[in-house]
Amino acid sequence: MTPLEMSARDIARHVQSGALSAVAVAETHLARIAAANPTLNAYTDVTAARALAKARDIDARRMRGEKLGALVGVPFAVKNLFDVAGLPTRAGSKINRDLPAATADGALVARMDAADAVLLGALNMGEYAYDFTGENVHDGASRNPHDPSRMTGGSSGGSGGAVAGGMATVALGSDTNGSIRVPASFCGLFGLKPTFGRLTRHGSFPFVGAFDHLGPLARSAGDLALAYDAMQGPDPHDRACAQRAIDPTLPSLESGIGGLRVASLGGYFGAGGEAIVYEAVQRCAAALNTKETVEMPEVHRARAAAFVITNVEGGQLHLERLRKRAADFDPATRDRLIAGNLVPGAWYMQAQRLRSWFQGEVAKLFEKFDLLLAPATPCAAPAIGQQTFTLNGQEMLLRPNIGVYTQPISFVGLPVVAVPLHGLGPLPVAVQIIAAPWREDLALRAAHFLETAGIVRAPVAL
Amino acid sequence: MCMFPLSSSAYGSLVLDKDAVESYVDHAVAALGLALDAEYRSGVVANFERTAAIAELVMLFELPDTVEAAPVFRP
Numbered sequence: 001m002t003p004l005e006m007s008a009r010d011i012a013r014h015v016q017s018g019a020l021s022a023v024a025v026a027e028t029h030l031a032r033i034a035a036a037n038p039t040l041n042a043y044t045d046v047t048a049a050r051a052l053a054k055a056r057d058i059d060a061r062r063m064r065g066e067k068l069g070a071l072v073g074v075p076f077a078v079k080n081l082f083d084v085a086g087l088p089t090r091a092g093s094k095i096n097r098d099l100p101a102a103t104a105d106g107a108l109v110a111r112m113d114a115a116d117a118v119l120l121g122a123l124n125m126g127e128y129a130y131d132f133t134g135e136n137v138h139d140g141a142s143r144n145p146h147d148p149s150r151m152t153g154g155s156s157g158g159s160g161g162a163v164a165g166g167m168a169t170v171a172l173g174s175d176t177n178g179s180i181r182v183p184a185s186f187c188g189l190f191g192l193k194p195t196f197g198r199l200t201r202h203g204s205f206p207f208v209g210a211f212d213h214l215g216p217l218a219r220s221a222g223d224l225a226l227a228y229d230a231m232q233g234p235d236p237h238d239r240a241c242a243q244r245a246i247d248p249t250l251p252s253l254e255s256g257i258g259g260l261r262v263a264s265l266g267g268y269f270g271a272g273g274e275a276i277v278y279e280a281v282q283r284c285a286a287a288l289n290t291k292e293t294v295e296m297p298e299v300h301r302a303r304a305a306a307f308v309i310t311n312v313e314g315g316q317l318h319l320e321r322l323r324k325r326a327a328d329f330d331p332a333t334r335d336r337l338i339a340g341n342l343v344p345g346a347w348y349m350q351a352q353r354l355r356s357w358f359q360g361e362v363a364k365l366f367e368k369f370d371l372l373l374a375p376a377t378p379c380a381a382p383a384i385g386q387q388t389f390t391l392n393g394q395e396m397l398l399r400p401n402i403g404v405y406t407q408p409i410s411f412v413g414l415p416v417v418a419v420p421l422h423g424l425g426p427l428p429v430a431v432q433i434i435a436a437p438w439r440e441d442l443a444l445r446a447a448h449f450l451e452t453a454g455i456v457r458a459p460v461a462l
Numbered sequence: 463m464c465m466f467p468l469s470s471s472a473y474g475s476l477v478l479d480k481d482a483v484e485s486y487v488d489h490a491v492a493a494l495g496l497a498l499d500a501e502y503r504s505g506v507v508a509n510f511e512r513t514a515a516i517a518e519l520v521m522l523f524e525l526p527d528t529v530e531a532a533p534v535f536r537p
Binding site: 334341343 | 512
């Protein structure tokens with residue numbers, strides 16, 4: 001197995017032992033980026049000099065017998081809304097390219113770096129994260145490594161493409177309404193959207209303060225846990241960041257599913273998608289030994305409220321840019337953001353109050369169950385540029401429906417691990433393993449169990 | 463509940479009057495002092511109509527008075 005296919009845990013172990021040099025791992029990945037990125041368009045910036053300097057430093061420190069971090073030598077990359085010292089934080093936009101270069105790394109980039117992971121660059125994304133497709137009018141679409149004519153899913157599209165395409169072992173993304181879980185589904189990867197407030201957002205470009213989450217995509221549950229544990233911890237610079245101590249998830253990762261009460265979500269989550277996504281849920285449910293199905297109440301209203309809040313907060317964030325540089329936006333993003341500024345305050349406040357109400361209803365489900373299963377997307381990756389999809393013989397608009405299953409969950413900040421199933425159709429799809437707030441550990445445990453059982457996996461498309 | 467003229471559809475939901483939406487968009491844009499390029503107007507109106515239709519699901523749900531929003535603010 002080459003370093004391009006290795007897990008982060010194996011790379012760190014081999015670099016730690018000296019079986020692999022950090023420089024060799026970095027060089028192999030940089031060569032892969034040079035070969036594959038012209039097609040896949042995952043990277044917008046490659047920080048090769050920085051990567052090689054970091055890798056040389058790691059190898060020198062190992063030779064001196066110094067202590068090395070948990071992610072030593074692991075190549076990673078970040079959605080280009082994370083600050084990377086020396087780069088303007090473009091957030092998928094044309095406008096932000098005129099910003100001065102960031103003078104420091106964003107907090108999570110710095111935490112990964114402190115754990116001795118090796119940053120390879122910044123990744124393509126939908127403009128200002130208002131996107132589910134992975135397409136970008138300024139940088140071009142990121143392309144799905146399993147079929148380059150297909151979408152990666154957005155808005156963390158480059159994050160999905162980089163990890164599925166063997167161009168990074170771990171990528172960081174953001175998820176406001178599904179932007180980690182959708183690329184995990186379309187690119188066939190593991191993705192973790194932690195509890196709202198768990199990981200600091202300091203030093204990342206915002207979209208919707210009420211819903212923005214950051215998290216990792218990787219090719220195994222163990223790699224998610226490794227990166228996630230390294231990134232946890234309080235940060236007073238992010239107002240929404242819960243000032244909680246680190247809850248490590250790696251120690252319990254292999255504890256199995258004994259004692260876990262699992263159910264599939266039915267009703268809203270059991271309709272509106274292609275058959276393959278329900279088959280995926282069914283396979284996970286069977287492996288997790290559950291036949292129970294439960295329903296969340298008023299999910300369609302929860303999603304509607306998330307839509308309204310997103311429109312208002314996202315729109316207001318960009319109001320001054322809409323005034324001064326409207327022509328420099330992607331036209332689709334621009335019109336949506338302008339409209340968001342016109343929404344009556346009453347709609348917004350009712351949506352926010354509905355969020356509190358829905359949170360209370362969802363909490364009742366977690367009195368009976370530890371984990372809930374649902375599809376991540378209503379379909380596998382559509383073709384780039386595709387506008388509609390056919391469901392039960394009916395043609396439906398694609399873009400507004402990609403996030404149908406993810407949006408109500410992030411609305412109330414629940415932690416989710418997206419787990420990928422390959423082989424049910426020509427392209428993979430993911431299932432959401434949803435836990436109660438602050439119980440990322442349980443979702444990761446179940447994800448690891450499914451991986452060990454051979455139900456879920458994330459092969460590299462080379 | 464809604465500032466637009468409404469009519470009930472067969473499903474009991476509320477349907478916005480298209481002219482009223484256009485007029486609202488024009489006035490709200492003016493109130494914000496946003497010079498809306500003529501080229502953008504139809505896209506903005508279409509987006510606002512979509513948001514309005516979606517917001518109905520939120521506005522037509524009765525919430526107890528005691529349910530408060532949960533903004534993050536720590537003085």
